[in-house]
Amino acid sequence: MSPAIITTILGLLLVIFGIWVGDNANLLPIDASTNATIYDQLFSVLLSIGTILFFGMLGLVLYSLIRFRRKPGQEGDGSAIEDNLPLEIFWTIVPTVVILFVGLYSYDIYDRMGGMQQLDLSGHNHQGQETMVEEERIWGGIGSGSVEDKSKSSLESIPIDVTAMQFAFLFHYPEGDFISGELHVPVGKPISMRMESKDVIHAFWVPEFRIKQDIIPGQPTILSFTAQKEGKYPIICAELCGPYHGGMRSNVIVEDTSSYTDWLLKNAKNTIT
Amino acid sequence: MTISLDNSKEGETKSLQPKGWLRYFSFSLDHKVIGLQYLVCGFIFYLIGGLLASAIRIELTSPLSDFLPRDVYNQVLTLHGTIMIFLWIVPVVNGAFGNYLIPFYVGARDMAFPRLNAVAFWLIPPSGLLLISSYFITGAAQSGWTAYPPLSITTPAAGQMIWILSVLLLGGSSIFGGINFIATILKLRRPGLKLMQLPMYCWAMLGTSILIVLSTPVLAGTLVLLSFDIVAHTGFFNPSLGGNVVVYQHLFWFYSHPAVYIMVLPAFGLVSEILPVHCRKPLFGYTTMVYSIMAIVVLGFVVWAHHMFTSGTPPWMRLFFTIATSFIAVPTGIKFFNWVATLWGGRISLNSAVLFSCGFIVNFVLGGITGVALAQVPFDVHVHDTYFVVAHFHYIVYGGSVFVIFSSIYHWYPKVTGRMLNEDLGRFHFALTFIGFNLCFAPQHWLGLNGMPRRVAEYDPQFTFVNQLSSVGALIMAISILPFLWNIIQSTFRGPVSGNNPWNALTPEWLTSSPPPIENWIGPPPLVKEPYGYGRNNKDSNEITTDT
Numbered sequence: 089m090s091p092a093i094i095t096t097i098l099g100l101l102l103v104i105f106g107i108w109v110g111d112n113a114n115l116l117p118i119d120a121s122t123n124a125t126i127y128d129q130l131f132s133v134l135l136s137i138g139t140i141l142f143f144g145m146l147g148l149v150l151y152s153l154i155r156f157r158r159k160p161g162q163e164g165d166g167s168a169i170e171d172n173l174p175l176e177i178f179w180t181i182v183p184t185v186v187i188l189f190v191g192l193y194s195y196d197i198y199d200r201m202g203g204m205q206q207l208d209l210s211g212h213n214h215q216g217q218e219t220m221v222e223e224e225r226i227w228g229g230i231g232s233g234s235v236e237d238k239s240k241s242s243l244e245s246i247p248i249d250v251t252a253m254q255f256a257f258l259f260h261y262p263e264g265d266f267i268s269g270e271l272h273v274p275v276g277k278p279i280s281m282r283m284e285s286k287d288v289i290h291a292f293w294v295p296e297f298r299i300k301q302d303i304i305p306g307q308p309t310i311l312s313f314t315a316q317k318e319g320k321y322p323i324i325c326a327e328l329c330g331p332y333h334g335g336m337r338s339n340v341i342v343e344d345t346s347s348y349t350d351w352l353l354k355n356a357k358n359t360i361t
Numbered sequence: 362m363t364i365s366l367d368n369s370k371e372g373e374t375k376s377l378q379p380k381g382w383l384r385y386f387s388f389s390l391d392h393k394v395i396g397l398q399y400l401v402c403g404f405i406f407y408l409i410g411g412l413l414a415s416a417i418r419i420e421l422t423s424p425l426s427d428f429l430p431r432d433v434y435n436q437v438l439t440l441h442g443t444i445m446i447f448l449w450i451v452p453v454v455n456g457a458f459g460n461y462l463i464p465f466y467v468g469a470r471d472m473a474f475p476r477l478n479a480v481a482f483w484l485i486p487p488s489g490l491l492l493i494s495s496y497f498i499t500g501a502a503q504s505g506w507t508a509y510p511p512l513s514i515t516t517p518a519a520g521q522m523i524w525i526l527s528v529l530l531l532g533g534s535s536i537f538g539g540i541n542f543i544a545t546i547l548k549l550r551r552p553g554l555k556l557m558q559l560p561m562y563c564w565a566m567l568g569t570s571i572l573i574v575l576s577t578p579v580l581a582g583t584l585v586l587l588s589f590d591i592v593a594h595t596g597f598f599n600p601s602l603g604g605n606v607v608v609y610q611h612l613f614w615f616y617s618h619p620a621v622y623i624m625v626l627p628a629f630g631l632v633s634e635i636l637p638v639h640c641r642k643p644l645f646g647y648t649t650m651v652y653s654i655m656a657i658v659v660l661g662f663v664v665w666a667h668h669m670f671t672s673g674t675p676p677w678m679r680l681f682f683t684i685a686t687s688f689i690a691v692p693t694g695i696k697f698f699n700w701v702a703t704l705w706g707g708r709i710s711l712n713s714a715v716l717f718s719c720g721f722i723v724n725f726v727l728g729g730i731t732g733v734a735l736a737q738v739p740f741d742v743h744v745h746d747t748y749f750v751v752a753h754f755h756y757i758v759y760g761g762s763v764f765v766i767f768s769s770i771y772h773w774y775p776k777v778t779g780r781m782l783n784e785d786l787g788r789f790h791f792a793l794t795f796i797g798f799n800l801c802f803a804p805q806h807w808l809g810l811n812g813m814p815r816r817v818a819e820y821d822p823q824f825t826f827v828n829q830l831s832s833v834g835a836l837i838m839a840i841s842i843l844p845f846l847w848n849i850i851q852s853t854f855r856g857p858v859s860g861n862n863p864w865n866a867l868t869p870e871w872l873t874s875s876p877p878p879i880e881n882w883i884g885p886p887p888l889v890k891e892p893y894g895y896g897r898n899n900k901d902s903n904e905i906t907t908d909t
Contacts (some may be wrong), residue, residue: 115810130739138730145697145726149719152704156640157711165641166707168896175702176649176695183694187687187733194737195680201739203676288512289606291671291746295812298743302672304607305511306600309673322821326671326746326814328505329512331431334817 110136121297264356274348390475396461406448442506465870468551468886473544481537495523539573565630580616614665628765640707653692686736713787717768724760749809780856793841801834
């Protein structure tokens with residue numbers, strides 16, 4: 089077989105291997121939010137591309153080192169090849185195309201996660217018009233104080249006020265006007281959190297939800313998500329916040345609507361209609 | 362008394378520094394002495410930073426915070442990061458190799474500003490001692506090397522202030538060095554030597570110096586404002602006084618992302634010098650290499666906010682920085698393809714220098730791939746501030762820059778000492794370092810993906826085994842330093858004499874005696890128009906002329 093055919097076959101095998109790894113490698117925790125499922129699609133694509141590139145480069149370096157090593161007694165220099173324009177154009181264009189593809193794909197993922205939505209506008213959505221988007225709107229950035237309007241106008245999104253401090257999270261449920269140290273959310277319902285810090289920067293991270301947002305003193309941030317799998321997952325502070333940073337953890341309990349309602353009623357200070 | 366200008370100059374040089382080993386402890390103006398001062402000083406700080414890393418890895422062998430007191434743990438991780446970046450990698454890849462090599466490469470007898478050069482070096486040991494002393498006096502800074510307010514404002518002020526002072530001095534040293542390199546490369550070139558004939562390391566240092574000179578002052582200004590917040594209770598970054606903590610992050614990363622290129626671009630340059638010599642081939646794609654370096658410099662200034670995707674950043678900004686960051690992969694990729702093409706068809710000596718350079722290529726490709734992934738906002742929001750990021754940047758700065766530093770030491774040791782290192786010990790050192798490094802950091806990707814944040818002393822017990830695996834890797838890395846040190850020490854005294862040019866290299870630093878005389882060449886500097894002219898039949902006519 090000619091070297092060209094062998095190279096083509098090896099290249100195809102590498103691509104198949106990369107795609108297989110991307111599809112089958114189980115490197116992430118359970119996907120407990122709608123956001124996580126979308127995230128895992130992106131991860132799988134990035135892992136495939138990364139595997140192909142890494143093992144391709146590793147193979148080229150190892151092959152060169154073995155094939156072109158100086159054998160005992162060998163004298164003289166290698167070939168004086170200084171450049172090869174078609175080859176250089178090829179390996180400029182291919183990464184550019186890959187980067188553009190990754191960029192467009194992750195833009196699409198970002199958009200499906202709701203990242204491109206303007207926060208201050210999201211509170212004024214007309215019902216029905218942007219239903220899907222509203223359900224999938226996963227995170228926000230710096231809030232503009234429109235959360236309360238939003239919670240009334242947007243579809244049944246449950247508002248929760250999060251306060252972070254050294255070294256704990258507090259979750260205030262406006263519906264029952266009480267504070268909990270653990271976050272309880274019903275499965276399948278959009279949650280909208282308004283987060284504020286009392287002291288230093290903290291970050292709200294639930295690995296199983298694939299979401300993270302810094303909680304910044306002096307600037308409320310907004311984070312929205314919809315849990316899709318029941319269970320108990322860790323809430324982790326991801327921004328260095330002091331000596332007990334590693335211990336700043338809580339739990340989010342995702343439960344069915346009736347258990348959630350029971351819990352809410354049991355803890356509520358005022359009567360809920 | 363009538364003496365010629367040349368003699369008086371020579372007399373001055375001699376009187377300024379003691380003879381023998383004492384000159385390494387003097388305010389020497391010789392660029393080669395200063396280069397070695399940077400290297401040895403940096404290496405001592407590397408050992409200290411490594412001890413701190415060992416303390417971190419020991420703490421993390423168990424899921425409880427049981428080895429160091431919690432506040433000490435945060436001091437240790439702050440010192441580890443600060444020492445490794447500002448006292449080891451930046452001074453060594455720039456100051457050490459830059460000072461030693463750049464005057465040779467441009468055909469000069471010294472740097473453009475020798476006194477400024479010595480000042481730049483002599484700022485480093487006191488700043489380093491100042492930084493470390495803070496631990497013993499009042500307790501060191503506890504807010505990480507990023508010193509994000511308000512944490513840096515609320516933690517004990519003395520340690521944080523000493524940290525700021527020390528980083529300011531080191532930043533000053535870095536700026537002095539950057540100005541000196543720009544002036545030397547652009548203005549001190551030997552007549553007849555064109556820019557596009559310079560060895561690649563000159564281009565890397567030119568690009569790096571531009572980054573240093575333009576971005577470091579921003580860090581300095583930011584840290585001065587932060588110090589006002591701490592001691593004068595101003596409110597630039599203090600939210601309780603109306604300050605904005607996100608502004609600090611923008612200013613900090615405007616320097617600290619280019620700082621990554623300040624650590625890796627010189628490494629790219631050094632690899633470009635080492636590989637052609639040992640592959641006996643020209644450096645592939647010289648012109649595209651130059652443009653790639655400059656593209657990285659330009660793009661390096663517009664990517665900083667990818668460190669802030671989970672802070673308060675509006676959607677358009679997240680998107681812009683995703684795209685800009687991703688595109689850095691294109692010029693970087695070109696450089697890596699060029700190095701592989703340099704290997705291709707060569708007559709490669711599999712010595713320690715080549716092994717470390719190839720280890721660098723493999724490690725950096727992995728770090729680059731995770732880097733492109735991290736540039737994607739939706740990917741980053743999950744793994745930001747986790748061990749995935751820790752793994753990523755150690756693949757860049759250790760798997761990248763530190764591997765290249767070792768490769769360079771193996772390559773230029775005969776130049777500096779006139780003796781050869783022991784190759785078997787060198788390959789053993791490489792094997793230990795490569796295995797230890799990958800065992801230490803590869804599993805950390807998984808830790809981050811599965812829920813372990815960075816900068817923690819305690820973690821979920823499900824991560825115990827993988828953390829212990831990582832710590833074993835760190836132990837192997839720590840041990841790997843022993844064969845290296847032994848090799849260096851015993852070869853200095855008993856290594857076989859190398860001759861002037863043991864690698865048969867064509868770059869100008871080898872066209873003089875090893876070790877070189879005080880002003881680099883006895884006669885006029887040679888004109889090397891083709892520093893990578895290997896494999897040419899007409900090699901003898903390769904313009905190694907000495908006429909001016």
